Amino acid sequence: MLDADLIVIGAGPAGMAAARTAADAGLSVLLLDEQQRAGGQIYRDVERVPAERKKILGDDYLKGRALAEALDHPKIRHLTGAVVWQIEDGPRVAFTRDGAAGLARGKRLLIATGALERPMPVSGWTLPGVMTAGAAQILLKQSGLLCERAVLAGSGPLLYLVAAQMCRAGTPPLVLVETQTPADRRAALRHLPKALKAWRVLAKGLGLLAEIRRAGVKRYIGATGIAIHGQDKAEAISFEADGRRHQIACASVLLHHGVVPNTQATRSLSLPHVWSEAQRAFSPERDRWGRTANTDIFVAGDGGGIGGAVAAKLQGEVAALEVACDLEKISHVNRDRAAAPLRKGLAIELAARPFIDRAYPPYAKALAPADSTIICRCEEVTAGDIRRYAGLGCLGPNQTKAFGRPGMGPCQGRYCGLTVTELLAAETGRSQEDTGYYRIRPPLKPVTLGELAVLAETDLKEQEDIS
């Protein structure tokens, strides 16, 4: 059993910043992260990225380097490759590392597990060669791989960032198939005055669009009827735009229509979650310090609501200050003094969110897919199946599992949960909030009997050592 004042799950911007702030305040920190190197998805492998890739990825990515380097602190123990599969009151965390299960106990726990791509079920999205735009970016950051003859489809800032990075690398996408409409842009305008506070975010977006234009990449706006074609792999994408149907042969399709909080950990703790209509997703309830309904457990970063990497870092620092205050390492006065500039930065960083959320809403047809479209990738359950269950009286996501196993495959609902909520809400006429979400149970990630056996042996040995 490992002990720490603060256990942090996730070494992305929120987790890294929280770990260092807590350590600086004198707390012992145990940082658990699945990956082999710090950074999370946004700063994946930032510490070892080769020089020629830096220009392609840009300055915002390289900012992660300082956060990763700051983990080198005597009070921080960073366990890489640590896969958390159970979290209990205590707080106690069970994880697997190097083929052996381990247990950790902290006085406080910070969940910083970030975001997932919003599921984008369209016809053919399960074919090999179809990936999330985030996946393409991870391939570039970590492995220096670029998708050739790729089409990007969906909406949102990440779509532009990935497209611009591909252009910089000399491998521009064939086309951008964008699902937001001119009406969305008009509706977003009323959020623009507030968004100007975050002018750097807006300027970056305009810069990306200019790069994409200069590279000569064709953009279709207001696309609908998106379908991906191919026998055993993606070979073409078709869609409607500009009043006609288009079909484009391609080798990869990269989907993206926003990211959503990864709530697997907070759901497994049965913490209360709220529905955000603006972000079309659930997030765990938390106070202004990131504290959840369980007073020992905090959430920072995109896992508590989408705000991006800089906001995540600031939220991590704010939460760490509150933990340090809880554990009487800093006074309330010093906590508030240190938090004030962070909150100011957070307000600026989040100012552009309402504009972005409104200008780039999720693709409507992926929230209400055609009956024949697979929505649960693992168990191959279709949207029509879910509608049929609703017609038979099925009200909630958990009940659908008994009808046809959606959410019961290895991904445990990560890429179908929100779709099932949306489909049931539309069929029953109830709100998404009332419809709810899957009940998530441990293990959060698969764990083998062999790995558990090592834990049992260690426990026995510890008991013998004590007696």
Added chain:
Amino acid sequence: MKPASPFRELQKGGGRVRVTFDGRTFDLREGGNLAAELLAAGIRSFRKTPVSGAERGPFCMMGACFDCLVVIDGVTRQACMCEVSAGLVIDRPGAEGEGDA
């Protein structure tokens, strides 16, 4: 010999080690992300689904979707969460329903 890959590699060098996937040998970059290196080697489909037998390959590259499942030393694992090491013997999960980890 090598299947055509729809990926361009920025970095050509790097020490390579021999692994086998589905009975075929490949020289992949040592320490590289296994899913990424298999994609670069031209592998599109990593497995067939246990439900309908449909082909699947990496989708999220961040350990969330479980579409890149492979079998290493008898254990079903997410290829995107593994690193390449010399002598890896990688199999496709059985299509007969043993695929769920």
